[in-house]
Amino acid sequence: MSTSRPEVIRVMVVDDHAIVRRGLLAYMATIPTFHMIGEAANGEQAIALLNEWRTLGQPLPHVVLMDLQMPGMGGIAATEVITRTHPDVKVVALTSFGEVERVHSALAADAAGYLLKDADPDEVAMAIRAAVTGGMHLNPTIARQLTRRMTAPPAGLTSLTAREREILILIAEGKSNRDIAGQLTISERTARTHVSNVLAKLQLSSRTQAALLAIREGLVPPS
Amino acid sequence: MSTSRPEVIRVMVVDDHAIVRRGLLAYMATIPTFHMIGEAANGEQAIALLNEWRTLGQPLPHVVLMDLQMPGMGGIAATEVITRTHPDVKVVALTSFGEVERVHSALAADAAGYLLKDADPDEVAMAIRAAVTGGMHLNPTIARQLTRRMTAPPAGLTSLTAREREILILIAEGKSNRDIAGQLTISERTARTHVSNVLAKLQLSSRTQAALLAIREGLVPPS
DNA sequence: GGTCTACTGCGACAAATGACGTACGGCGGG
DNA sequence: CCCGCCGTACGTCATTTGTCGCAGTAGACC
Numbered sequence: 001m002s003t004s005r006p007e008v009i010r011v012m013v014v015d016d017h018a019i020v021r022r023g024l025l026a027y028m029a030t031i032p033t034f035h036m037i038g039e040a041a042n043g044e045q046a047i048a049l050l051n052e053w054r055t056l057g058q059p060l061p062h063v064v065l066m067d068l069q070m071p072g073m074g075g076i077a078a079t080e081v082i083t084r085t086h087p088d089v090k091v092v093a094l095t096s097f098g099e100v101e102r103v104h105s106a107l108a109a110d111a112a113g114y115l116l117k118d119a120d121p122d123e124v125a126m127a128i129r130a131a132v133t134g135g136m137h138l139n140p141t142i143a144r145q146l147t148r149r150m151t152a153p154p155a156g157l158t159s160l161t162a163r164e165r166e167i168l169i170l171i172a173e174g175k176s177n178r179d180i181a182g183q184l185t186i187s188e189r190t191a192r193t194h195v196s197n198v199l200a201k202l203q204l205s206s207r208t209q210a211a212l213l214a215i216r217e218g219l220v221p222p223s
Numbered sequence: 224m225s226t227s228r229p230e231v232i233r234v235m236v237v238d239d240h241a242i243v244r245r246g247l248l249a250y251m252a253t254i255p256t257f258h259m260i261g262e263a264a265n266g267e268q269a270i271a272l273l274n275e276w277r278t279l280g281q282p283l284p285h286v287v288l289m290d291l292q293m294p295g296m297g298g299i300a301a302t303e304v305i306t307r308t309h310p311d312v313k314v315v316a317l318t319s320f321g322e323v324e325r326v327h328s329a330l331a332a333d334a335a336g337y338l339l340k341d342a343d344p345d346e347v348a349m350a351i352r353a354a355v356t357g358g359m360h361l362n363p364t365i366a367r368q369l370t371r372r373m374t375a376p377p378a379g380l381t382s383l384t385a386r387e388r389e390i391l392i393l394i395a396e397g398k399s400n401r402d403i404a405g406q407l408t409i410s411e412r413t414a415r416t417h418v419s420n421v422l423a424k425l426q427l428s429s430r431t432q433a434a435l436l437a438i439r440e441g442l443v444p445p446s
Numbered sequence: 447g448g449t450c451t452a453c454t455g456c457g458a459c460a461a462a463t464g465a466c467g468t469a470c471g472g473c474g475g476g
Numbered sequence: 477c478c479c480g481c482c483g484t485a486c487g488t489c490a491t492t493t494g495t496c497g498c499a500g501t502a503g504a505c506c
Binding site: 172207 | 239240241242243244245246247248249250319340341342343344347395396397427428431432434435438
């Protein structure tokens with residue numbers, strides 16, 4: 001094993017929910033191996049705290065439990081900064097269900113794990129230990145969805161052709177297939193073909209979901 | 224004061240996130256007045272547990288902290304059932320940011336408070352005490368948004384009932400009729416009836432248009 | 447009591463939607 | 477020159493969506 005295994009694992013939690021911080025704090029207190037050395041309510045605080053520790057020569061945490069959904073600097077950006085400026089600090093993403101899509105971004109930001117918040121506390125421990133030993137723990141549900149996404153063609157607006165993007169914009173304006181056909185002077189069948197292709201490429205199951213994604217991605221202004 | 228103030232307040236937490244349950248459990252342990260007597264991971268479990276306690280003649284909780292966003296039976300439905308079958312049990316809604324709009328439905332289901340999960344633990348205590356004494360604690364942010372909505376009602380949305388607004392929110396999350404039915408534990412036919420009524424009241428012709436309007440009106444966050 | 451609304455549900459139907467395969471002309475890259 | 481992608485279009489099929497009418501229950505209001 002190239003990585004040393006410290007007898008005490010220092011942990012830091014970053015989450016805007018005070019209740020979650022308390023929960024992890026209480027849980028860590030029950031396991032002698034873990035030592036919670038600090039907490040932060042957002043990404044900026046976390047980075048500031050880490051820098052302060054380093055300048056003071058105080059020991060840094062081995063693992064940072066990082067919530068992804070936070071006001072201000074999001075967890076992904078914070079993860080990226082931390083893994084770049086403190087390469088020996090492992091960051092484990094801790095997220096609510098429903099934002100599974102961010103796992104890619106998290107891993108791209110060099111997160112060393114991805115936990116769901118409804119995970120059993122024991123799973124949190126497993127993820128932390130895995131991160132310290134240089135490994136990675138993925139929630140089974142996440143892992144399944146991830147592999148499904150890996151095997152499937154990459155989702156993303158970039159995979160759409162110009163025409164399909166045009167179609168998507170009209171979907172996001174609440175147009176029906178007939179409306180779209182009329183506006184683009186194509187047959188309704190063709191419009192449906194395009195819509196179907198868009199949904200397949202984006203791995204969605206309804207035009208409403210497509211419209212919502214288009215807005216989220218800024219393809220059309222919400223108002 | 225018509226309501227008696229017990230020296231010990233029994234609390235129960237309903238949340239699908241084990242970490243949140245642990246956090247509240249740990250927090251309650253630090254305050255002698257509060258006594259956490261049980262927890263549940265979803266609405267069905269919570270109701271079953273309450274019924275079991277009642278049949279066994281065991282003391283019921285004074286306050287139930289209820290997460291609103293849960294798989295299976297949602298927190299709103301569970302709140303309604305609990306306040307109806309156990310009128311002396313107060314339910315305090317505990318929700319993440321971003322679902323602020325459900326406060327109407329929550330209060331309509333006789334919730335005795337509405338907390339954001341990023342609330343300071345002290346605020347949780349305040350809300351619980353308020354609920355026990357028959358009062359109600361609202362998060363300042365929530366209260367502000369609520370009054371803003373009361374004073375400046377967005378045109379058509381006011382004509383919707385609480386249930387219909389709930390339906391609209393789910394539409395704006397890309398859910399199908401079947402999804403909505405499952406989430407609200409009603410039949411798909413009923414869900415379709417609601418959707419149809421929403422469209423008629425808003426004078427729209429498709430659920431996609433309804434979703435877009437919901438986002439424009441800020442009923443749901445675009446992200 | 448009577449009335450009203452909200453919420454729930456059903457049946458039947460029409461329309462829209464989405465998936466699947468197929469096809470053809472154009473156009474650009476190897 | 478040929479192959480692949482794009483845009484166009486059709487046929488068929490299952491599913492979803494939306495409408496209309498009807499109806500029972502519960503709660504609120506008068």
